[in-house]
Amino acid sequence: MATSKAVLILSVLVMGLTGCKVTTSDDHHYPDSGGFVSGLFYDARDTGRHYPTNSWALASDAEACRGESLYFETHSGRVRVYGSPAYSETSFRAAASELERRIDGVLSRFQLRWSDFVEDRSAAAPYPRQVVGCLSPEVPHTEFVSASMGAVAFNPYYGQWPYETGQIVAHELAHFIQENLSRYDASYSLLPYWFAEGQSVVVAGEPIAPVYQHYDYDPLWDVTPIDAANAPYRFEHYGLAYRYLEKANGPLAMTVLLEMVQVLDWDGGFYGEVSTGESGAFVEAFNSAGLVDHRNNYLSFQRFRSDYHDLLNSSY
Structure with a gap:
């Protein structure tokens, strides 16, 4: 599996080239x-x-x-x-x-x-x-x-x-x-805050906002924890944004996306951030990964960010 993913990463590159949510109760568990x-x-x-x-x-x-x-x-x-x-x-x-x-x-x-x-x-x-x-x-x-x-x-x-x-x-x-x-050796996370938290929410099986409530929050604006509004339900919207991508492309494509970010970090040609604040490595990897929307049309990062609510609105 790893070898096939490596080949996929290289072929795509040739063609195309971190605050956490925690909710705990006051109760404690004591397993044996x-x-x-x-x-x-x-x-x-x-x-x-x-x-x-x-x-x-x-x-x-x-x-x-x-x-x-x-x-x-x-x-x-x-x-x-x-x-x-x-x-x-x-x-x-x-x-x-x-x-x-x-x-x-x-x-x-x-x-x-x-x-x-x-x-x-x-x-x-x-x-x-x-x-x-x-x-x-x-x-x-x-x-x-x-x-x-x-x-x-x-x-x-x-x-x-x-x-x-x-x-x-x-x-x-x-x-x-x-x-x-x-990451290869970057001194900070290369993933947007909404993506990192959204993926973790989905992986952990935590609550996700209903699609019809997508207008209640703009998750893709939360590039760093500093950008996030003081709304506890925002994590449910991070999960919603990430799940849209995973549902349209599959979990393996999301893993390949992460690995492409690492390759770009190792290559060293995509330091710094784009104008909207995301790392250049993440945006380049997203655009080179061949991701699609729910209608199977190519989805660039720029279109996902600018048309997020339209995409969610037409997906149900």
């Missing part, structure tokens, strides 16, 4: 700790597998584990969770279990298997064959999880984890996958 995945604790001073230090790949929450040598690794070797020895063994095991158990399901929504992800993930990413977690005191219990390219940060106090744990972790793992597929 005996159900955690198996693994062992290690010390990076013995193994040499130190926590990533690349600031461009870590969000501020995830930087809290710099210098921490203790980590728990699942027996599969796919997941490591770093943190202070002051945190409970249960917190390490719980975070590792959430990552280990949910990564395959989230990858499947991107039409990927674990081996595909490892192959397609940026070679510049820290530990490209592992998902790295961090027990971080910088993540408040109201947010619970925060993902970046290098690591997924968890609130370190297991007793404060919410009932919605699974859905929130899936949402953040979607961000983790997005960043790893769409």
Whole structure:
């Protein structure tokens, strides 16, 4: 699968050439700790597998584990969770279990298997064959999880984890996958805020606005979190905008789009932003990916942005 996608990316290029939503309750869950995945604790001073230090790949929450040598690794070797020895063994095991158990399901929504992800993930990413977690005191219990390219940060106090744990972790793992597929070594996310959040909403199975309500919000104007209006239902509209693209083109086309953004970042010829604020790499990839609208007509990014409401209005 990965090889065929690589060929598709190259052929298209030849022809054509990150604030998160979190909703938690005040209730907490306490699953049986005996159900955690198996693994062992290690010390990076013995193994040499130190926590990533690349600031461009870590969000501020995830930087809290710099210098921490203790980590728990699942027996599969796919997941490591770093943190202070002051945190409970249960917190390490719980975070590792959430990552280990949910990564395959989230990858499947991107039409990927674990081996595909490892192959397609940026070679510049820290530990490209592992998902790295961090027990971080910088993540408040109201947010619970925060993902970046290098690591997924968890609130370190297991007793404060919410009932919605699974859905929130899936949402953040979607961000983790997005960043790893769409960036090579850019110092910031190359994806528009609405796209990153909309895809994560769809992947996590969170509520999406009904199509007939599309006039209630203009999601494509939210290029960065700073652009977003103070409307909690905006995430439902990000999901609506993304779902329109996925429904017309399929989830694999959306994954190929992310990979094309990474190739353009690696190529280095599309630095900076276009006049509307999106990264040049994203807009070029969107226009080169051969995406279509619901009537199977070619859809450029510029037309999607300017005609968004007309397109949604005629799609139902």
